[in-house]
Amino acid sequence: xxxxxxxxxxxxxxxxxxxxxxxxxxxxxxxxxxxxxxxxxxxxxxxxxxxxxxxxxxxxxxxxxxxxxxxxxxxxxxxxxxxxxxxxxxxxxxxxxxxxxxxxxxxxxxxxxxxxxxxxxxxxxxxxxxxxxxxxxxxxxxxxxxxxxxxxxxxxxxxxxxxxxxxxxxxxxxxxxxxxxxxxxxxxxxxxxxxxxxxxxxxxxxxxxxxxxxxxxxxxxxxxxxxxxxxxxxxxxxxxxxxxxxxxxxxxxxxxxxxxxxxxxxxxxxxxxxxxxxxxxxxxxxxxxxxxxxxxxxxxxxxxxxxxxxxxxxxxxxxxxxxxxxxxxxxxxxxxxxxxxxxxxxxxxx
Amino acid sequence: xxxxxxxxxxxxxxxxxxxxxxxxxxxxxxxxxxxxxxxxxxxxxxxxxxxxxxxxxxxxxxxxxxxxxxxxxxxxxxxxxxxxxxxxxxxxxxxxxxxxxxxxxxxxxxxxxxxxxxxxxxxxxxxxxxxxxxxxxxxxxxxxxxxxxxxxxxxxxxxxxxxxxxxxxxxxxxxxxxxxxxxxxxxxxxxxxxxxxxxxxxxxxxxxxxxxxxxxxxxxxxxxxxxxxxxxxxxxxxxxxxxxxxxxxxxxxxxxxxxxxxxxxxxxxxxxxxxxxxxxxxxxxxxxxxxxxxxxxxxxxxxxxxxxxxxxxxxxxxxxxxxxxxxxxxxxxxxxxxxxxxxxxxxxxxxxxxxxxxxxxxxxxxxxxxxxxxxxxxxxxxxxxxxxxxxxxxxxxxxxxxxxxxxxxxxxxxxxxxxxxxxxxxxxxxxxxxxxxxxxxxxxxxxxxxxxxxxxxxxxxxxxxxxxxxxxxxxxxxxxxxxxxxx
Numbered sequence: 001x002x003x004x005x006x007x008x009x010x011x012x013x014x015x016x017x018x019x020x021x022x023x024x025x026x027x028x029x030x031x032x033x034x035x036x037x038x039x040x041x042x043x044x045x046x047x048x049x050x051x052x053x054x055x056x057x058x059x060x061x062x063x064x065x066x067x068x069x070x071x072x073x074x075x076x077x078x079x080x081x082x083x084x085x086x087x088x089x090x091x092x093x094x095x096x097x098x099x100x101x102x103x104x105x106x107x108x109x110x111x112x113x114x115x116x117x118x119x120x121x122x123x124x125x126x127x128x129x130x131x132x133x134x135x136x137x138x139x140x141x142x143x144x145x146x147x148x149x150x151x152x153x154x155x156x157x158x159x160x161x162x163x164x165x166x167x168x169x170x171x172x173x174x175x176x177x178x179x180x181x182x183x184x185x186x187x188x189x190x191x192x193x194x195x196x197x198x199x200x201x202x203x204x205x206x207x208x209x210x211x212x213x214x215x216x217x218x219x220x221x222x223x224x225x226x227x228x229x230x231x232x233x234x235x236x237x238x239x240x241x242x243x244x245x246x247x248x249x250x251x252x253x254x255x256x257x258x259x260x261x262x263x264x265x266x267x268x269x270x271x272x273x274x275x276x277x278x279x280x281x282x283x284x285x286x287x288x289x290x291x292x293x294x295x296x297x298x299x300x301x302x303x304x305x306x307x308x309x310x311x312x313x314x315x316x317x318x319x320x321x322x323x324x325x326x327x328x329x330x331x332x333x334x335x336x337x338x339x340x341x342x343x344x345x346x347x348x349x350x
Numbered sequence: 351x352x353x354x355x356x357x358x359x360x361x362x363x364x365x366x367x368x369x370x371x372x373x374x375x376x377x378x379x380x381x382x383x384x385x386x387x388x389x390x391x392x393x394x395x396x397x398x399x400x401x402x403x404x405x406x407x408x409x410x411x412x413x414x415x416x417x418x419x420x421x422x423x424x425x426x427x428x429x430x431x432x433x434x435x436x437x438x439x440x441x442x443x444x445x446x447x448x449x450x451x452x453x454x455x456x457x458x459x460x461x462x463x464x465x466x467x468x469x470x471x472x473x474x475x476x477x478x479x480x481x482x483x484x485x486x487x488x489x490x491x492x493x494x495x496x497x498x499x500x501x502x503x504x505x506x507x508x509x510x511x512x513x514x515x516x517x518x519x520x521x522x523x524x525x526x527x528x529x530x531x532x533x534x535x536x537x538x539x540x541x542x543x544x545x546x547x548x549x550x551x552x553x554x555x556x557x558x559x560x561x562x563x564x565x566x567x568x569x570x571x572x573x574x575x576x577x578x579x580x581x582x583x584x585x586x587x588x589x590x591x592x593x594x595x596x597x598x599x600x601x602x603x604x605x606x607x608x609x610x611x612x613x614x615x616x617x618x619x620x621x622x623x624x625x626x627x628x629x630x631x632x633x634x635x636x637x638x639x640x641x642x643x644x645x646x647x648x649x650x651x652x653x654x655x656x657x658x659x660x661x662x663x664x665x666x667x668x669x670x671x672x673x674x675x676x677x678x679x680x681x682x683x684x685x686x687x688x689x690x691x692x693x694x695x696x697x698x699x700x701x702x703x704x705x706x707x708x709x710x711x712x713x714x715x716x717x718x719x720x721x722x723x724x725x726x727x728x729x730x731x732x733x734x735x736x737x738x739x740x741x742x743x744x745x746x747x748x749x750x751x752x753x754x755x756x757x758x759x760x761x762x763x764x765x766x767x768x769x770x771x772x773x774x775x776x777x778x779x780x781x782x783x784x785x786x787x788x789x790x791x792x793x794x795x796x797x798x799x800x801x802x803x804x805x806x807x808x809x810x811x812x813x814x815x816x817x818x819x820x821x822x823x824x825x826x827x828x829x830x831x832x833x834x835x836x837x
Contacts (some may be wrong), residue, residue: 003538006807010545017820049832092452093832137830151356157824158759 018316022154030162032058033142033153042170045182052090053142056107063087064107065179067120070245073186073307074118074314076179082318083116084251089179096125096134097227106143108235118241118317121228121283124303126267127216130226144200186307189300200250200302203318210260217270222270230277241317243284243327244268244277246309249294253345261340269333276326283329286313289338294347351396353548353602354555357828362393366510367609374534386610390510394474397514401473404443405508411439412483413503416490420497433491437484444480447472452677475514477674479642482518488645495521501592502528511606515599517617517637524612533611543805544608546815550800551601553818556825558793559594562587562786565755570726573735579747581739583783584752588726589719590790593622605800606613618799622718622794625710626702627691630718638674642667661696665689674726680733684725691717704757748780756782759828810821 030033030043032054037043045051056064064075065084080245090107104117141149168266189195221272232240255261268285275281292298292312298305316322324332362535366389373382395402415436422428447470454465486675489495498506498521507513528534551797569576569584576584600618607614617637624630631639647667652662665686672685695702702710720737727733738744761782765772776779805811 003542152827156827158829
């Protein structure tokens with residue numbers, strides 16, 4: 001074979017294959033980066049960190065439900081019927097405040113008619129450094145408008161099965177999940193005391209009281225200001241609904257036994273003080289809903305509650321129940337501190 | 351910029367080739383060289399812009415020394431002074447960037463002092479371009495170089511295929527090629543050979559080395575939790591990772607040079623086929639061995655000053671080789687062990703050469719494999735721990751963490767779609783690891799060095815090349831897994 005012909009064959013075929021892969025990926029677009037669902041194709045939504053940005057870019061909505069796994073069971077249909085919106089749900093399992101804020105910011109850039117943002121205020125992530133990411137390897141090439149780095153998406157062998165999966169999913173008769181269904185895990189989990197105790201065990205009683213130092217307060221302030229308040233100030237027309245997820249009684253038991261109850265509540269109170277300075281932020285806490293919290297039938301582990309709790313949270317927030325204001329927040333935290341420090345945790349004796 | 355990156359393969363390399371051949375075709379040969387230098391600088395700056403200043407300073411300073419010696423060629427004392435000054439400056443630069451913190455750290459540990467560490471960003475490939483220029487200074491002092499202009503000299507140092515990881519080329523290998531008018535013409539044969547070499551190298555790096563490396567990284571990150579079996583597997587994974595990484599790099603470097611109708615010297619010649627440590631060092635990183643022989647071992651007296659001095663010289667060369675590879679006691683110990691092995695071979699060569707070849711190979715390979723543990727370990731303590739795991743026979747099978755490193759998309763897809771493959775994996779969960787190790791052994795022991803083999807552009811090679819190239823390019827990116835307890 002002549003070298004010139006060999007070169008043409010190798011380079012021509014290689015370029016053709018790569019163009020084909022890139023072209024089909026862009027056309028079907030399993031991560032919805034370029035467009036919404038194509039024609040009659042149905043899309044499995046299983047890769048939130050790869051698909052959420054595309055959802056925010058290419059779908060219509062005027063409200064956003066975001067946050068961690070604490071928000072994944074929310075039903076946008078319930079939210080919409082209460083607030084009269086057309087909302088979208090884009091959650092990020094285990095995300096830090098920073099990651100959620102970056103996504104909220106992008107959503108508000110993509111659409112200028114967003115009225116509400118609902119997000120969780122995960123207590124266990126308050127005292128994180130403001131620039132902390134929970135994971136490595138985010139697909140940042142999907143999160144910008146740089147067309148050149150899209151090559152990481154278009155020429156990616158691990159995306160090929162995702163592209164094929166869209167076709168197979170459609171052929172199997174499935175439909176693209178609704179926002180109610182997207183990310184929701186409640187129906188796949190077992191709930192109850194036995195299940196919670198499978199993954200949670202009683203912590204050893206600590207002698208020394210854990211207290212927050214000045215650097216903890218500084219870190220909380222920076223985290224809240226940079227990753228929540230700043231975005232709210234820059235988007236005055238958007239109302240931010242933030243809530244502390246109602247973790248189970250096991251979580252409170254751990255706080256009490258490890259002598260962290262006062263420190264945790266101080267952290268939350270400090271964050272609330274900062275947040276209430278901003279007019280378009282509304283903060284909710286449901287730590288006093290003992291009927292929910294102490295009933296482990298509502299939980300699959302120490303933290304995660306079932307979808308019916310999410311439904312309660314929506315209606316509580318809509319009705320203003322559990323809302324912290326400048327007038328009531330101090331009394332609220334005092335009440336919570338007193339309640340859990342005196343609570344009888346003997347239930348943990350199996 | 352890495353060879354195994356989209357920007358290099360899809361943009362930088364084609365653009366540089368078009369620029370180079372376009373300018374040469376129009377008769378602007380000088381401009382073509384300048385374009386190649388500028389593109390090489392961009393290639394280098396892509397790692398970190400500040401590196402460029404170190405590279406530029408190094409080239410300018412060394413060229414000034416060279417011209418100084420050329421101008422004072424009738425004054426040996428002046429030339430000698432310039433040479434010593436030049437070598438001192440080069441070693442000073444490399445010492446500052448690579449070894450000063452190591453020295454300060456050891457002083458602080460040894461004497462309880464608290465000298466602050468500089469934590470300077472070490473320019474990539476500094477060991478390569480510094481050694482290359484030291485060799486040029488020495489050759490210039492010896493009168494072995496001609497008066498090359500600055501463009502040729504700058505291209506000799508910065509030529510991007512060999513800039514960051516070698517081979518350490520000499521002036522007589524490269525300079526005549528830069529001025530050869532025939533080599534400025536596009537050659538279909540050399541382009542085909544270059545594409546083939548590049549594809550083979552890219553495949554070795556991306557598909558083999560990086561997958562093996564994931565397992566090795568996992569194992570070397572948790573040495574305390576490895577069983578004996580784990581540790582042996584992890585050590586082999588690293589042994590093959592470094593092989594395919596370096597071999598792949600050398601193939602790509604030679605392939606790219608061939609695309610520019612230039613020839614780089616062979617740097618890697620099936621080293622794991624070696625039947626003695628001396629044989630291994632004739633095959634592994636050959637241009638470094640050549641440098642250390644010519645510019646360290648021989649000036650120290652080589653084998654001309656008696657047997658005892660010869661052995662000392664060998665030891666010193668390997669000590670330097672260890673330090674050259676990195677500023678850590680792990681590298682020093684690795685160099686020392688190879689030095690001792692080389693000395694033992696020198697003493698017992700006649701007996702060793704009568705040992706059956708298969709036994710000699712097994713001992714050599716095992717020694718190389720075990721010493722790579724020390725080379726790769728995060729600390730001497732970690733390497734001791736891993737050697738204890740092996741020789742203490744620490745109980746336990748193959749860890750799940752290690753197996754997960756080999757759950758690559760190709761396996762997953764095949765096993766999902768071909769039923770019996772999934773069943774086999776269900777019965778033998780470790781099969782992926784064994785497959786990678788078996789393929790690695792097969793390639794390093796049975797494969798022939800593709801650089802030395804005459805390249806014939808056959809249809810089989812063309813389709814092999816297409817498969818390797820597309821597979822590797824599509825593997826430059828992957829998807830991350832964000833595991834959060836199934837939520």
